[in-house]
Amino acid sequence: xxxxxxxxxxxxxxxxxxxxxxxxxxxxxxxxxxxxxxxxxxxxxxxxxxxxxxxxxxxxxxxxxxxxxxxxxxxxxxxxxxxxxxxxxxxxxxxxxxxxxxxxxxxxxxxxxxxxxxxxxxxxxxxxxxxxxxxxxxxxxxxxxxxxxxxxxxxxxxxxxxxxxxxxxxxxxxxxxxxxxxxxxxxxxxxxxxxxxxxxxxxxxxxxxxxxxxxxxxxxxxxxxxxxxxxxxxxxxxxxxxxxxxxxxxxxxxxxxxxxxxxxxxxxxxxxxxxxxxxxxxxxxxxxxxxxxxxxxxxxxxx
Amino acid sequence: xxxxxxxxxxxxxxxxxxxxxxxxxxxxxxxxxxxxxxxxxxxxxxxxxxxxxxxxxxxxxxxxxxxxxxxxxxxxxxxxxxxxxxxxxxxxxxxxxxxxxxxxxxxxxxxxxxxxxxxxxxxxxxxxxxxxxxxxxxxxxxxxxxxxxxxxxxxxxxxxxxxxxxxxxxxxxxxxxxxxxxxxxxxxxxxxxxxxxxxxxxxxxxxxxxxxxxxxxxxxxxxxxxxxxxxxxxxxxxxxxxxxxxxxxxxxxxxxxxxxxxxxxxxxxxxxxxxxxxxxxxxxxxxxxxxxxxxxxxxxxxxxxxxxxxxxxxxxxxxxxxxxxxxxxxxxxxxxxxxxxxxxxxxxxxxxxxxxxxxxxxxxxxxxxxxxxxxxxxxxxxxxxxxxxxxxxxxxxxxxxxxxxxxxxxxxxxxxxxxxxxxxxxx
Numbered sequence: 050x051x052x053x054x055x056x057x058x059x060x061x062x063x064x065x066x067x068x069x070x071x072x073x074x075x076x077x078x079x080x081x082x083x084x085x086x087x088x089x090x091x092x093x094x095x096x097x098x099x100x101x102x103x104x105x106x107x108x109x110x111x112x113x114x115x116x117x118x119x120x121x122x123x124x125x126x127x128x129x130x131x132x133x134x135x136x137x138x139x140x141x142x143x144x145x146x147x148x149x150x151x152x153x154x155x156x157x158x159x160x161x162x163x164x165x166x167x168x169x170x171x172x173x174x175x176x177x178x179x180x181x182x183x184x185x186x187x188x189x190x191x192x193x194x195x196x197x198x199x200x201x202x203x204x205x206x207x208x209x210x211x212x213x214x215x216x217x218x219x220x221x222x223x224x225x226x227x228x229x230x231x232x233x234x235x236x237x238x239x240x241x242x243x244x245x246x247x248x249x250x251x252x253x254x255x256x257x258x259x260x261x262x263x264x265x266x267x268x269x270x271x272x273x274x275x276x277x278x279x280x281x282x283x284x285x286x287x288x289x290x291x292x293x294x295x296x297x298x299x300x301x302x303x304x305x306x307x308x309x310x311x312x313x314x315x316x317x318x319x320x321x322x323x324x325x326x327x328x329x330x331x332x333x334x335x336x337x338x339x340x341x342x343x344x345x346x347x348x349x350x351x352x
Numbered sequence: 353x354x355x356x357x358x359x360x361x362x363x364x365x366x367x368x369x370x371x372x373x374x375x376x377x378x379x380x381x382x383x384x385x386x387x388x389x390x391x392x393x394x395x396x397x398x399x400x401x402x403x404x405x406x407x408x409x410x411x412x413x414x415x416x417x418x419x420x421x422x423x424x425x426x427x428x429x430x431x432x433x434x435x436x437x438x439x440x441x442x443x444x445x446x447x448x449x450x451x452x453x454x455x456x457x458x459x460x461x462x463x464x465x466x467x468x469x470x471x472x473x474x475x476x477x478x479x480x481x482x483x484x485x486x487x488x489x490x491x492x493x494x495x496x497x498x499x500x501x502x503x504x505x506x507x508x509x510x511x512x513x514x515x516x517x518x519x520x521x522x523x524x525x526x527x528x529x530x531x532x533x534x535x536x537x538x539x540x541x542x543x544x545x546x547x548x549x550x551x552x553x554x555x556x557x558x559x560x561x562x563x564x565x566x567x568x569x570x571x572x573x574x575x576x577x578x579x580x581x582x583x584x585x586x587x588x589x590x591x592x593x594x595x596x597x598x599x600x601x602x603x604x605x606x607x608x609x610x611x612x613x614x615x616x617x618x619x620x621x622x623x624x625x626x627x628x629x630x631x632x633x634x635x636x637x638x639x640x641x642x643x644x645x646x647x648x649x650x651x652x653x654x655x656x657x658x659x660x661x662x663x664x665x666x667x668x669x670x671x672x673x674x675x676x677x678x679x680x681x682x683x684x685x686x687x688x689x690x691x692x693x694x695x696x697x698x699x700x701x702x703x704x705x706x707x708x709x710x711x712x713x714x715x716x717x718x719x720x721x722x723x724x725x726x727x728x729x730x731x732x733x734x735x736x737x738x739x740x741x742x743x744x745x746x747x748x749x750x751x752x753x754x755x756x757x758x759x760x761x762x763x764x765x766x767x768x769x770x771x772x773x774x775x776x777x778x779x
Contacts, residue, residue, distance in 0.1 A: 269444030347503030
């Protein structure tokens with residue numbers, strides 16, 4: 050009997066972090082599931098989040114930073130699963146002439162970030178390590194793809210882009226940019242989110258996760274082919290993929306560490322007053338384990 | 353191509369051996385898989401244990417304290433590092449988790465170094481707490497991944513055992529089926545072929561040299577059957593069947609009997625047959641108290657005819673007399689040559705009058721049917737003595753003797769006559 054297919058639209062952030070979605074589509078991993086998937090490619094998890102909340106898309110891919118930010122707004126949304134994590138996605142790039150060697154040197158400098166995203170969160174943390182806050186720097190807000198333009202136009206001394214914009218900037222600017230080693234200071238994870246889910250929505254999420262599961266196994270078993278798919282799909286260079294790939298860990302998971310990470314991030318946002326909202330939200334309600342439990346129960350350890 | 357029985361047995365045994373080998377290999381392979389899965393589970397458990405110890409340490413110790421000594425942390429971290437350096441062989445999904453654990457542990461190390469190196473002199477309590485929370489988060493993530501790794505290993509153990517059990521049951525069932533089917537089939541072929549060969553031997557015994565048609569072909573039985581069929585071909589060419597032989601013997605015996613009972617000249621019964629038949633009729637008449645009469649006929653002047661016309665004419669004459677007599681007597685009557693020109697006719701169920709009537713009929717017929725001798729019609733006469741069985745007759749000879757006497761009386765009284773002995777002259 051043919052499976053009854055639900056048509057779902059997914060606002061996919063156009064980054065290699067969304068690799069499981071692109072691979073799933075390329076290897077037809079969604080064919081055996083109950084969903085017929087349509088991608089709506091967007092720039093950044095924040096746009097994807099907006100599309101989900103406005104109802105333009107049924108699902109979206111977004112970072113845990115966006116989730117931490119948005120959890121404070123008390124909006125009604127959930128993550129169904131984390132599917133990738135990276136500890137080096139967001140980077141600090143600075144103009145060599147600005148002579149920035151550590152976060153201390155950022156004081157009073159013009160720094161370009163994307164507001165309400167991992168970019169802003171990461172900068173705030175870097176500064177905090179040296180007892181500084183975002184108020185100690187001259188903050189400029191840009192769309193992620195426009196950060197490099199601000200830099201070229203000399204509007205800013207440093208930028209905090211995520212991939213692939215960090216790589217593109219480095220490629221473009223070559224010696225005019227210094228890359229700071231900030232690996233492991235910021236861990237980022239990407240999630241499948243939707244509005245607060247009813248039974249049908251959970252069923253659809255389950256089917257999407259089944260496709261992602263197949264894709265993640267494929268990525269683990271055939272990394273070379275998986276990278277080729279991403280290179281072709283996102284029109285990226287092989288160099289870029291080789292640059293970011295070692296930082297990526299593709300896995301389905303909803304565990305205690307996610308809760309801790311979200312809690313730490315949201316607490317941080319409140320404490321640093323990056324968010325206008327106060328009070329620690331009850332983060333458990335933003336995590337819906339029902340779909341992932343049906344696909345990979347071992348990947349869930351949130352009570 | 354015909355397969356021999358020994359080939360069948362070899363194929364059958366080989367199949368059993370292959371199935372058994374498959375079974376053994378699968379058990380060995382499963383043991384290897386189980387061992388591997390157990391080693392992965394053990395590895396994951398150790399990772400989780402180490403990570404939890406580190407978590408506990410971060411939770412209880414004040415890592416920002418100026419006198420904090422990280423020796424304990426370093427020794428635990430070194431243990432974890434050593435463990436992570438030598439993982440067992442992992443599946444792609446487990447390898448992903450392993451990579452995740454490794455990378456998270458690297459983050460943990462960097463974070464910890466960042467925290468402990470300069471104790472974050474300039475940092476606020478908020479960032480200190482945040483970084484500590486981050487450390488805990490990373491450790492928690494490592495712990496979760498280890499648990500998931502263990503979970504996968506446990507699932508592998510369960511599925512390996514389950515698959516092996518299903519495999520063993522399936523292969524065993526197939527082996528039992530093959531054994532039963534193979535032995536039944538072999539038995540059937542041997543039994544059926546033996547039965548067919550046995551039947552052919554029995555058929556041969558009764559003289560039917562038929563070819564064996566085997567229902568199931570096998571080289572061994574085919575060679576036996578070919579040899580048998582060749583033998584039967586030769587036998588059927590050279591051997592007369594018992595039934596045919598019986599028929600031939602019966603025919604020959606009949607001819608011989610006829611020859612021994614028949615007078616070669618006149619083709620009527622001879623003296624031997626006469627006594628056989630007459631004795632039988634004599635006994636039957638006595639037993640059944642039935643009438644029995646005898647005619648003794650003698651050709652008149654036969655010696656003269658012989659002398660005058662030769663023996664060949666004499667012989668012709670005797671044959672003519674026999675033909676006339678045979679024509680005039682009943683089916684149950686019996687004509688035989690008694691000797692020379694003498695004939696006896698046995699008349700069962702016939703009294704003396706009946707005998708006289710028959711004798712008369714013969715004389716008349718003989719008179720009417722003359723015989724042509726050297727172009728002339730010649731007639732021949734008979735002197736006939738008639739006797740009938742009475743209580744005085746003790747045996748057949750006496751009855752014949754009476755007929756003989758009556759015949760001589762006819763001769764004495766002028767020939768071409770019929771005479772009966774008067775009762776006083778009877779035996």
